[in-house]
Amino acid sequence: MKSCGLTTCDPKNYERDTKMSPERSAFCPFVKFWLWEVHMRGGKTASFLVGIIAVVALLLGAMAYAWLATPTAPKVVLPDPNAYPLLLWLGEKVEGVPEDVSQADTETLRAFLAANGKTLSQIHEALAMESVVPVEYTAAYQQSATNNVGPLKQVARLLWADARLAGMDGQPPEAARNYVTLIEYAQKTSRGGLAVHLLSSLAYENLAWEALHELTPLLTEEQSENFLDQLTAIEYREPNMDEYLSRDLALTTAVQGRFATLMARRAMQAQTAAFEKSIAETIAKNQAAREQAQQALRAR
Numbered sequence: 001m002k003s004c005g006l007t008t009c010d011p012k013n014y015e016r017d018t019k020m021s022p023e024r025s026a027f028c029p030f031v032k033f034w035l036w037e038v039h040m041r042g043g044k045t046a047s048f049l050v051g052i053i054a055v056v057a058l059l060l061g062a063m064a065y066a067w068l069a070t071p072t073a074p075k076v077v078l079p080d081p082n083a084y085p086l087l088l089w090l091g092e093k094v095e096g097v098p099e100d101v102s103q104a105d106t107e108t109l110r111a112f113l114a115a116n117g118k119t120l121s122q123i124h125e126a127l128a129m130e131s132v133v134p135v136e137y138t139a140a141y142q143q144s145a146t147n148n149v150g151p152l153k154q155v156a157r158l159l160w161a162d163a164r165l166a167g168m169d170g171q172p173p174e175a176a177r178n179y180v181t182l183i184e185y186a187q188k189t190s191r192g193g194l195a196v197h198l199l200s201s202l203a204y205e206n207l208a209w210e211a212l213h214e215l216t217p218l219l220t221e222e223q224s225e226n227f228l229d230q231l232t233a234i235e236y237r238e239p240n241m242d243e244y245l246s247r248d249l250a251l252t253t254a255v256q257g258r259f260a261t262l263m264a265r266r267a268m269q270a271q272t273a274a275f276e277k278s279i280a281e282t283i284a285k286n287q288a289a290r291e292q293a294q295q296a297l298r299a300r
Helices: 011-017 029-041 043-069 083-093 106-115 117-126 139-168 172-188 195-218 221-233 241-256 258-267 269-299
Strands: none
Touching: 083 117, 083 139, 083 172, 106 117, 106 139, 117 139, 139 172, 139 195, 139 241, 172 195, 172 221, 195 241, 195 269, 221 269, 241 269
16 A cells, blocks of 8 residues: 555555646645545545535635725825824813803903913914824724814814804904804814714814804905905815725724724624714704805805
């Protein structure tokens, strides 16, 4: 009896049984062993081998599907210099924020603005620069992204207080100008970011559009035209929800892996759909407020 590595072959049929493939020399001993088993033992072993191949094929197919089904985040080019890190740092310097800016009286708002006068000036300087959220696809960034929204909200509250106080002091043009600044700020601190950045900016942007709409009857025709020009100058862009969600998904994928992300996404499909619906409704509400304000300005 001759040896073919892992089993024993019939001398008469050795050459025939080991020439099942013209490239047999390239097969590893394991594959050669299974070819021999299938040939010598017939149906049961063949079925077992087919089962193994099927399982491996399914796993490879699932991995390939996970790779293809997970979209890549759109590339974002960061400006140089980038105002976003500066605005984030300035947000950490804001102090004495009223519990509710919308209900604060003039004395409270004036004290708040006086305590943050230098910071407010630096915010206006930063807004003269381009700003894009520098998303990093790492576990550390995933943990810090939500925390970073806090300081950004402090800046928004300071700008909001500045606009409210101007309106309460009977200065509609100044108030409208400050609300346009708040809209610009919301745009610049969400551009290129995640869904959490978008939701935060939409809240303040919607507030500013509604306030601007209410102020329009108090503006002259010339002032209204100037504000329309300012809104054009800040390069207002309607948010693309799919881009924000794709970056969220790419971040999760980078941290957890494609296959795990796909499985989690399937399990949380209903929750994800509800979240996407909430964002879509917020965007629609913001768009309606924007259109009303712009139409009112044009009507002047």
